[in-house]
Amino acid sequence: MCTAATYTTKDHYFGRNLDLEFSYHETVTVTPRRKVLPMRHTDALKEHYAMIGMAFVVEDYPLYYDATNEKGLSMAGLNFPGNAHYNAPADGRRNLASFELIPWILGQCATVEQARILLAEVNLTDTAFSPQLPPSPLHWLIADQNESIVFEQTENGTRIFDNPVGVMTNNPTFDYHMLHLQDYMNASARLPENRLAPGVGMEPYSRGMGGFGIPGDLSSASRFVKVAFTKMNSLSGDSEEESVSQFFKILGSVEQQKGCCRLGTDEDGNLLCEYTIYSSCCNMDRGIYYYTTYENSGISCVDMNREDLDGDRLAVYELQKEPRICRQN
Numbered sequence: 001m002c003t004a005a006t007y008t009t010k011d012h013y014f015g016r017n018l019d020l021e022f023s024y025h026e027t028v029t030v031t032p033r034r035k036v037l038p039m040r041h042t043d044a045l046k047e048h049y050a051m052i053g054m055a056f057v058v059e060d061y062p063l064y065y066d067a068t069n070e071k072g073l074s075m076a077g078l079n080f081p082g083n084a085h086y087n088a089p090a091d092g093r094r095n096l097a098s099f100e101l102i103p104w105i106l107g108q109c110a111t112v113e114q115a116r117i118l119l120a121e122v123n124l125t126d127t128a129f130s131p132q133l134p135p136s137p138l139h140w141l142i143a144d145q146n147e148s149i150v151f152e153q154t155e156n157g158t159r160i161f162d163n164p165v166g167v168m169t170n171n172p173t174f175d176y177h178m179l180h181l182q183d184y185m186n187a188s189a190r191l192p193e194n195r196l197a198p199g200v201g202m203e204p205y206s207r208g209m210g211g212f213g214i215p216g217d218l219s220s221a222s223r224f225v226k227v228a229f230t231k232m233n234s235l236s237g238d239s240e241e242e243s244v245s246q247f248f249k250i251l252g253s254v255e256q257q258k259g260c261c262r263l264g265t266d267e268d269g270n271l272l273c274e275y276t277i278y279s280s281c282c283n284m285d286r287g288i289y290y291y292t293t294y295e296n297s298g299i300s301c302v303d304m305n306r307e308d309l310d311g312d313r314l315a316v317y318e319l320q321k322e323p324r325i326c327r328q329n
């Protein structure tokens with residue numbers, strides 16, 4: 001499972017939790033403006049916006065999980081198994097392999113408004129990157145500094161949803177999550193009031209009842225509600241440190257601890273568990289990509305503006321997974 005969100009203080013932030021039972025070799029990857037991005041069914045992008053994000057780089061191609069471009073436009077792919085439906089290439093449509101969607105949109109669009117126009121012509125194809133890397137069933141959260149949308153392609157075709165809460169999780173489709181969220185619209189960050197039996201003496205017996213009644217389990221529908229509540233009620237200072245720290249707290253409200261989501265066993269009998277492999281928070285205005293990993297909760301960052309953005313080579317940074325404990329004596 002995965003959770004993605006946006007957050008605004010003085011600057012704008014976009015990030016996600018990546019929850020999975022194993023890790024590819026993902027790296028923080030900067031794609032500069034002249035790195036040629038070949039496309040399987042359409043013209044290569046030879047010059048494009050620069051972008052930074054988390055990618056598995058294979059054959060010098062950045063397979064982005066989430067990324068932000070130099071204008072701030074951001075995208076994250078989230079698992080959508082059983083619902084994502086990719087087609088054969090079709091005449092008269094913009095045929096893109098699913099792994100090309102992030103670089104193709106972020107390479108060319110500065111805003112969600114521009115992305116909507118390009119997305120309207122897209123037909124995602126079932127093209128595999130390689131026999132070892134078949135297409136992943138995904139849907140995408142796309143955001144700029146002002147608005148968020150969700151892009152899904154199912155059996156019924158493509159859909160673009162306005163996303164007024166700026167959060168996204170996994171199955172099922174986005175419209176379900178918004179309807180489900182309404183079940184909790186009474187949830188409040190304030191102390192509860194006795195509306196159930198007026199006149200009967202009932203006082204809150206404890207503090208800390210913010211959000212009383214919202215779900216706390218790790219299912220996709222529950223995480224959507226939990227992270228929406230946390231984000232929408234979040235208060236923080238607006239310095240970079242306070243904003244980034246608060247963003248990781250928001251994602252922390254839906255992180256997966258090892259052991260809580262068991263998926264059975266592999267061929268060798270090892271227990272498989274989903275857990276939050278990394279959490280990211282990109283400052284959309286400044287192109288700084290912050291992340292933590294399951295092993296290392298200290299924050300690391302890569303600043304895209306410290307790279308040569310006019311170059312033609314990927315800049316790749318290994319994740320800092322070593323735990324760092326500040327020993328005080």
Ligand SMILES: C[C@H](CCC(=O)NCCS(=O)(=O)O)[C@H]1CC[C@H]2[C@@H]3CC[C@@H]4C[C@H](O)CC[C@]4(C)[C@H]3C[C@H](O)[C@]12C
Nearest residue numbers: 001002019056063065077078079099133134135136170
């Ligand atoms: C698994 C992840 C979603 C996490 C998630 O939601 N886990 C929940 C489970 S669930 O909700 O319980 O079902 C997704 C998110 C982005 C994906 C990569 C995108 C690029 C590339 C595309 C290629 O075509 C195939 C390989 C490739 C590296 C992809 C591998 C994998 O698929 C990634 C990491």
